[in-house]
Amino acid sequence: MTPAPAVWISRRELLRRGLAGAGGLLLAGSVRRSALGAALDAGLAANRAPKAPAKAVIQIWMWGGPCHLDTFDPKPEAGYNYCGPLGKPLEANVPGIRVCELLPLLAKQADKYAIVRGMTHEFSGHETASYIAQTGRPPGGDRQVYPGVGAVVTLFKGSGASYHGLLPPYIVLTTLQGRFSEDGFLGPRYKPFATGGNPAQNPFAVEGIIAPGITEQHQKTRRDMLHDLNTLGHALTGLPCLEASAACEKQAYDLILGDAGKVFDLSQEKDDLRDRYGRSTFGQSCLAARRLVERGVPFVTINYPGWDTHKQHFQAMRRQLPEMDKGFGTLLQDLADRGLLASTIVWWGGEFGRTPKVMWEPPWDGGRGHYPKAYCTVLAGGGFKGGMALGATDRTGEAVKDRPVYPADLIASMYTQLGIDVAAKLPHPQGLDVRVIPAPGEGVKMAGMLHEIM
16 A cells, blocks of 8 residues: 655744744644544555564765775785775674774674675766665666655655654754755655754754754743734634644744754763764764664664765775774664664665775875775664675675675665565655566666575
8 A cells, every 4th residue: 555645844844934933834733633644644554564673774874985895895815906004804703704904893793783795786976876875776767766765764654653753754964965856756845854063062053953052041032032922822812723833833842942852962971972982973973863763763864974085095094984983883882782773774885885996096096986886785783684794795896796786675675674565656746656666677676685684
């Protein structure tokens, strides 16, 4: 059964319009509880597997494309022209798994994640590669713009019976990629809410929720003044439009001043834990992501830039990999300690990998180019088995030699763990018959879901 489109107003739009007193759009809260909302709940329930282990996804998007040889598929035997100065990989806490020498914390956590070493596709541009990596479908073709994973998860799990929170169901920390429209043909109600700001700063100035230089008391004073000036509301009671406006205003202020908005106040966490995550933007984004899924938010993306290393690659890795190790490694342990890892998929990866052979010549000076032919991704939690490496590349990491995995295979496996029927239909504005995952006859390259780690 195809779910009806969710009635969702972005929190940014709610705050902008709700606090200004515009009444027309402010009926969202009551509409979501109407008969249409009940029909939506029924549709979503029909597409939810009864024993789906995963409830949420934290996507760590390695913006620019990380190198598999320098992360989770090291090749020291290939020699210096391939591994450069990173030729001493660490033995992980699972026999037979090695990771980069700059990832000591993740080496100790290998029992919690699976490495998919056979990822492959054919698109070497950032835009086209990001599109296939996050939709499972090649760009162009039928000229449709398909929704990304976050938008599809929002459709099936972001409203109705699955999620009732004030927080948006799809949140990006901290800025959008801008590579393609994540909502695709589903429309803007399925776009992510980008927080802006920097979670490593105090306060974390989340756009539309936390304003720099404005205290909580100042916000309360503004609210009281708004109420004092609302003479029309005082004079006319019982009008549905005014009551809807008042309800939406309350919802907006509950988000700003209530418990929901405090999820972004990382000062509530112990300093020791914040230090373990790392006081970087990435490290504190990982902590914020944990707090969000703890509140029930079904999809959180951490957009982590800095991996498009055409020049001086190894200098960048000396900076980036220890930061990634602290944030990603601590996130896995923290989720496990809180009993959240079993129900939360952590999806690490980028749009492609990087050239296994190092470009030592000028002007690259030890850089790595784009490389979609063979790369890796990591899956943890949400029912995926840890301590495993699925697939393999050859001696130099230049080709997949065992168990190729295409983006659609990976995405279908995550949907299945979330209880989303991969054969379910997506609501299309022109009424086209579009499935969550391409049907076999659509010509999209697939090799099968990742049953080995499910």
